[in-house]
Amino acid sequence: DIKMTQSPSSLSASVGDRVTITCRASQTINSYLNWYQQKPGKAPKLLIYAASSLQSGVPSRFSGSGSGTDFTLTISSLQPEDFATYYCQQSYSTKTFGQGTKLEIK
C-alpha cells in the first residue's frame, strides 16, 4: 500500500491566518491526490481533487498544489467554519488516506 503522511498532525491558528498542510506519498502518485475536510460527528467533505481542482461549491480560499510525492493544501484566510480535521487521499492504487491534520483555534 502507498502510505500517506500528513504534517503537521495538529495545528493551532487564528481567524484570518494563512495555513498550509502538507501530504507526502511513499511513492509517486502523479496528481491522484484528493483533500477532504471533516468536522466532528460528520462525514468527510471533498475540497480538492486531482491535486489542484476545486470541488464545486467549495470556497476559493482553499487551494491545492503538488504532484509526484509532495502535495499541499492551503487555506488563504482562515474562517471560523474552517476549524476541522483535514485528510489527504491517494487514488493512484488501493486507496489510502493520510492520518489527518487537526486544525484548532489558537
Added chain:
Amino acid sequence: QVQLQESGPGLVKPSETLSLTCTVSGDSVTSDSYYWSWIRQPPGKGLEWLGYVFQIRSTNYNPSLKGRVSISIDTSKNQFSLNLRSVTAADTAVYYCAREAEWRLLGAFYFDSWSQGTLVTVSS
C-alpha cells in the same frame, strides 16, 4: 442532488457477519459514471477504504481485509450492500457509503458524496 443513507445493525457479535445497506437517491447505482464504495473510520482514528462495486458485477476490494469483504448491488431498490465476515473488535468503526467519481480526462478518482455514517460496534 445525490443522497446516500446507510442502514443496518449497530451491534454485531464477534465472528459474525457485519451487513450494511446504502440506499441511493438522486442517482442510479447502475450508472456508468460512478463507483459505489464503503469506507470506515474507527473511533478517533483515520479513514480506511473497504471496496467498491461498479455496474453490478465489477468489484474491487482492499487487500488488507483478506477476502472478508463483499459488496453487491440491488438494482430493484437502488441500493448497494456491504458484507464483512468474521468480524472482531478491530472492525468497530463508523461505516460510510460514498459515491466515487472519475475525472476521465486525467483518470483521477475522488469521493464526491458521502452518507452521514453509522457506528457499528463488534461486541458480545
